[in-house]
Amino acid sequence: MTHRPAAAPPKVTKLNRVERNAWTKQKIFEAATKVVGKYGYAEASVARITEEAGVAQGTFYNHFESRQELLDQLLPKIGLDMVQFIRARTGTAHAARQEIERFSAFFDFIREVPEFLRILNEAEFFAPSGYQKHLDNISIAYVRILKRVRLAGAIDDYSDDEFEAIVHMFMGARGYLSRRYSYSADGVTAVPDHVITAYRKLITRGLFHRSGDNDDER
Amino acid sequence: MTHRPAAAPPKVTKLNRVERNAWTKQKIFEAATKVVGKYGYAEASVARITEEAGVAQGTFYNHFESRQELLDQLLPKIGLDMVQFIRARTGTAHAARQEIERFSAFFDFIREVPEFLRILNEAEFFAPSGYQKHLDNISIAYVRILKRVRLAGAIDDYSDDEFEAIVHMFMGARGYLSRRYSYSADGVTAVPDHVITAYRKLITRGLFHRSGDNDDER
Amino acid sequence: MTHRPAAAPPKVTKLNRVERNAWTKQKIFEAATKVVGKYGYAEASVARITEEAGVAQGTFYNHFESRQELLDQLLPKIGLDMVQFIRARTGTAHAARQEIERFSAFFDFIREVPEFLRILNEAEFFAPSGYQKHLDNISIAYVRILKRVRLAGAIDDYSDDEFEAIVHMFMGARGYLSRRYSYSADGVTAVPDHVITAYRKLITRGLFHRSGDNDDER
Amino acid sequence: MTHRPAAAPPKVTKLNRVERNAWTKQKIFEAATKVVGKYGYAEASVARITEEAGVAQGTFYNHFESRQELLDQLLPKIGLDMVQFIRARTGTAHAARQEIERFSAFFDFIREVPEFLRILNEAEFFAPSGYQKHLDNISIAYVRILKRVRLAGAIDDYSDDEFEAIVHMFMGARGYLSRRYSYSADGVTAVPDHVITAYRKLITRGLFHRSGDNDDER
DNA sequence: TATGAATGAGGCTTCATTCAT
DNA sequence: GATGAATGAAGCCTCATTCAT
CATH class of the missing domain: 1.10.10.60 (Homeodomain-like)
Known part of the structure; x- marks a missing residue:
């Protein structure tokens, strides 16, 4: 690929x-x-x-x-590239750490394929059918990951339905942040560190067990 | 108003x-x-x-x-209505509770002014300048709230920059969720409970002190 | 008009x-x-x-x-002009004679408004709805004339249904003949005399009583 | 064939x-x-x-x-099939009777080869050259028949030129009637009886000698 | 200020025909 | 001879904006 x-x-x-x-x-x-x-x-x-x-x-x-048919194929296709990319960047550390890696890898991908930003962000309105397909691709995979983590004991107290909502929040947050911090006059730039740290704090404390949180400052 | x-x-x-x-x-x-x-x-x-x-x-x-000029005025104007609406719905409970109230009030507003959903969601691409204005309006107010809460001691360990990122995440999550759960065949419907509870858990644990979390089941 | x-x-x-x-x-x-x-x-x-x-x-x-809307209006509008034209050219002679006059007037009109030829002939396929309207305009009026003549005693032995068929034959014959004899390299020409006489013979003998037929040689 | x-x-x-x-x-x-x-x-x-x-x-x-070349070949080819078909259906009765048979056989052919209807009717405008060829094929044969009848004494008082006009009237009438009465939602239907009788009356009285007319009711 | 007809660039799509394989 | 992708002209229609009344 x-x-x-x-x-x-x-x-x-x-x-x-x-x-x-x-x-x-x-x-x-x-x-x-x-x-x-x-x-x-x-x-x-x-x-x-x-x-x-x-x-x-x-x-x-x-x-x-x-x-329209072409437009609707654009996002799902590149979206799969993204999934591969993120998967390749995710290590074998503990769950919370992996989630941060995924978060970072998403922004890295945007820098590798700058076109992805608009293709993703505008798809909802200009290629709704392609957007839905992408959504399904992503959220299904994401929920599966969270369930596995829960099974491993690193998350508890979240129901399946709540997982789905959480995943949507994550996706929404990423989208929003990418638009906010990644666009620039000519091209796409890296996301500032404080975005990463804020995400880490929110996630590790809010979603996962209280074990670590500061074991992996970067 | x-x-x-x-x-x-x-x-x-x-x-x-x-x-x-x-x-x-x-x-x-x-x-x-x-x-x-x-x-x-x-x-x-x-x-x-x-x-x-x-x-x-x-x-x-x-x-x-x-x-375009008209289109760009649409969102900021209604956005201010929204701010007022949410403010009016926010009580004097402790900080975490208030944040949940704001989250809920946002979805209530959407049901009161169903047009807002599309006006908000599409603005980014069709009325970028109006969108930016709205973004500034909201995030400034929001960050101010968080700072006040931090001052009151209910949040710590988050910097100003991180607050801004958090606020954007919240906004992104809301937008995403509203699109996902509020649209329906004819009109706008309420957001399911599990979305609210997932948000509550994530926020109270991730952002605020560990005091409560389950003191305010609804 | x-x-x-x-x-x-x-x-x-x-x-x-x-x-x-x-x-x-x-x-x-x-x-x-x-x-x-x-x-x-x-x-x-x-x-x-x-x-x-x-x-x-x-x-x-x-x-x-x-x-298409314009195209569909073309024929009915000019068709009414034609009706007026023919009516103005029809005298008060006896019925068979009047029918010949109408037949001739039709061809005269084509020469006055040469565009009518194509507008009429092609309408069936390119402006079907306009064509139908014209058809109704014409055939209703025509059948009414024949009924009146029958009432006056100049025709008998034809039923209402048969009148309708006859009218369609007349219209078809006219259309066909007009295409056959009126087109020419540049413009529309008069119909040869033998077409008129053939029509006269067929009609007077076939439709009307055997009284005359040769009382009005032209 | x-x-x-x-x-x-x-x-x-x-x-x-x-x-x-x-x-x-x-x-x-x-x-x-x-x-x-x-x-x-x-x-x-x-x-x-x-x-x-x-x-x-x-x-x-x-x-x-x-x-265009193909389109122009369509009608003449099927037109010849039609001639054969009609010829096969024409008996050896007296002339007027035979003409009615031809008239009926034409409509029978349309039902056997329903495609013929559109191929014929639209040809004038979409395949003019093919249409002309068909026209010549038919009218020559038709005029020959009439001349033979005249020679046999069953028609008189019509000149050669007038024959040609008559033939065109017949063809026009048939085309018109076929369009009017034979089209239907799904497929081609038979022509109503009153069309046949109207034609019979018009033709037998108008073209042929006054001998019969009602000797051959069907 | 209100009106609404006029403008013309630009968008999507169809289709007969050509031509390299 | 058969194939089918490539071509590009041409068609219908939309729409933001202008301007004379």
Whole structure:
């Protein structure tokens, strides 16, 4: 998996028809990612996307039923990249520590794939169906993690329903913070440390057992 | 202050020039609130708003520089109504309890002014400047509250910067939850209890001192 | 009533808003008549019509909901002009003679308003709703005439249902003949005499009493 | 001759190059008949036709110069089927009777090959050149018949030119009537009796000698 | 100040046809 | 001959904004 696909056809060898076809679709996809990331969904006209992709406007409709269909595929696809990315960055420390790692990794991912910020944030209104899909992808996985932690004894006193609410709060908080602290004139910047520490305090004390909290100052 | 403005010109039948002028602007404003609340910013065309307001399209531009200007005024204005509403619902109990009251009051407000949901949620992308203004309004007030609580000794170990981050997390969480749990087929519904309890647990344990937590089951 | 509206605004005096509005709509209408008459419905794009009318494309939609709406109004409107025209050309001779007069007048009208030919002929497929309206306008009036003639004793042995079929045959025959004999490289020409005489013979012998037939050679 | 061509390649499994070629063309042809018959010429895109035929779009242009060329071949081909069909249904009774038979057989054919209705009716505007060809095919044959009848003494007083006009009237009447009475929600239905009787009366009295008229009630 | 018709750029999508494989 | 992706022109319609009355 790469979230930074090569900007040129993978091989120098001649591509067969199937490969050329996939490659064109890929080009459109990447162009859309770029355009939406930079200008937002609203400004991501088919004309702009195809121009960026270097294909004719008509070509677009050989690969996607409609502009909306493409838009709805954008977030879920990159969202999965994000999940992989975060998973790779999560160690084997104790539960609270891992949650902080996930929190940090999320912001790291945003810096790696700056387009993700807008693609994620605006999706709710411009690609609702894609947004829902992403939501499900994420929250299901997240709740599963929390349940496992509870099973391991590091959390108690939270019901399944409450887990779901907590997960939504986490996601909401991250989104909000990312918008607040990560946008900048040109590009995406790191999140300030005090955001991380505030999150750590809130989470470790509020969600997990009182064991540590300050065992892992960074 | 009313967040439910009268639908007819104030009492007297004869209005002078200034009053008529203000009244027209007010009509447009209310129409916009209605339209955006119902259809969202994207569908809030000048034509639709003026039709709803019962004035000609041209009239719009006698009162607002552009469509965007009006849109950017929408959220900050209603946002202030919200602040008042929440303040009125917050008692004099101890700090943690008050925070739960604010959380609940937020969701109550949404049910009182259902348009607020979309006006708030979509503002970030369709009325960024108005959104920023609202954000500042809210977070400044919120941080001030937290500082006061810290001064009173109910919170410690959080810096000013961390307060700001916490406030943003709260706002993000609320927004997310309101979208997730409050929307429904026709109108806005109450938030389920488990959302409230999850919030209470997270907040009381994570933010405030360990004194209470279960002293105020509802 | 005129089926040849002036190509310039009716008066030199300044027009008020209502008049200007009507005048613009009229311009679009006439442009459409011209364009459809010359190129057919299929080629009558909004761009072409508005260009012919000398207005912007957007203006079109201030006066018509859609391209189709205008197209559907074309035939019924001109169709009424035709009815008037034919009525004015029908004398007070006996019934069979009058029918021939109507037949001839129809072809005369086509020469007066050459656009009518295509507007009528293609309407069935490109403006079905307008076509139906026209059909009703015409066939109702026609059947009424035949019934009156039957009452006067000049026709017998035809039932009401059969009248309706007869009328449709007449209309179909006229349409067919007009297409066959009236089109020409540039413009519309008169129908040859033998078409008229053939029609006369068929009708007078087939529909009316055997009295005359050759009393009115032309 | 069949107007209902087999849906599978003729018997043998192995076709040589020439046969395969012809078979592909035939498939496209039948697909076009089906599509135009069902959706009309305007909706008969090359994509739709080739899909229906089960071949690639490009294949189309190996067999036809352009979409229009195929469209123009449709009517003349099926038109010949119709001539055969009608001829087979025409007995050896006296002339007037035979004309009624032809009239009825026309409507019978429409029910056998329902696609013919649209292919015929819309051809004038969507396949003018094909339409003209069909027109010539039919009217020449028809005029020949009338001349023969005149020679046999059953008609007199009509010139050759008038015959041609008469034939066009007949064709127009039939087309009109078929559209009026034969279309229905799902499929093509029989023409009501009063249409037949009206036609019989008009024709027998108007065209033929006064001998019979009621000698052949059906 | 109120009106509302006029403007014209720009958006999405369709489709006949071409052409490299 | 068969394939089907690529092309790009053209079509219909929306909408914020302007301006003469």
